[in-house]
Amino acid sequence: MSICSSSSSSSSSTKSWILHSLAVGAAVAVALGARSYLARSSKFRSRVIGIIPARFASTRFQGKPLVQILGKPMIQRTWERAKLAETLDQVVVATDDEKIAECCRSFGAEVIMTAESCRNGTERCTEALEKLGKKYDIAVNIQGDEPLIEPEIIDGIVKALQAAPDAVFSTAVTSLKPEDAYDPNRVKCVVDNLGYAIYFSRGLIPYNKSGKVNPQFPYLLHLGIQSYDTKFLKIYPELTPTPLQLEEDLEQLKVLENGYKMKVIKVDHETHGVDTPEDVEKIERFMRERNLA
Secondary structure (H helix, E strand, O other), X not given: OOOEOOOHHHHHHHHHHHHHHHHHHHHHHHXXXXXXXXXOOOOOOOOEEEEEEEOOOOOOOOOHHHOEEOOEEHHHHHHHHHOOOOOOOEEEEEEOOHHHHHHXXXXXXXXXXXXXXXXXXXXXXXXXXXXHOOOOOEEEEOOOOOOOOOHHHHHHHHHHHXXXXXXXXXXXXXXOOHHHOOOOOOOEEEEOOOOXXXXXXXOOOOOOOOOOOOOOOOOEEEEEEEXXXXXXXXXXXXXXXXXXXXXXXXXHHHHHHOOOOEEEEEXXXXXXXXXXXXXXXXXXXXXXXXXXX
16 A cells, blocks of 8 residues: 655656556557557547545454544545546446445535445455446546545556456556565565556565565566456456465465566656654654645
8 A cells, every 4th residue: 555745846847757657558558559559549438436445343453434534534635636537437436334434524525325345455446337327348446545636647547458458457666775675564566568557466576585675677666556457357356366466465466377468657656655653743743744635
């Protein structure tokens, strides 16, 4: 999970990275014979919904979505930022907890109640989409503990999926800080030359024979946000859990292990994890320093 700075300089830099990633992705798609898809990009996968999955139970931080961040529940800050994304036609919160639902309704969010049996955010998004009864082409899974998520990142992964008809999933990465190299809560990613994901891991990847971080290598940190083609989202829960997914406890590995393609964009993005109660003070200090209250 990650928190991002929304200062003007960071936002401008993020936009530059996203535009570069999208330009490269579009060029590759054309080279692969996807001209017809890109030519009708205004219609292809055009209906988009943002879903914020939120659960009260958590082994590391129970009730995390409701924790106060400078006077507002964290889930509210996430919802307010998501509403600023230009590509989203609708934003909803999907939860199995009535306390979270009541809180979200109090600040105007639309809430979809989902089952406690959902094993992860992707399955919660799938159930919410089914209950909505509306037809969407793309569903964006927006982590409920990202109170400063940049709308440009949401728009970036949506446009990346719209421009990559051979992919069913898109996500974002940023540069990994050396101090986070061996933190299992910071998921690392490697991509191929065409911008598609090869692997995700809680360990450092790639891992060299010296066993040390190479300060010259551009390691990538996975950001929690991801978008899916909704046709694939209907299939996802039926896929049997895979060995790598279970070992790493990373749901996106089930996508890769079953042979599906995942588009990745890189953004210039400062991350701040909110994984424990101690992280709340860190994010509040970060926000005060940048006048983001």
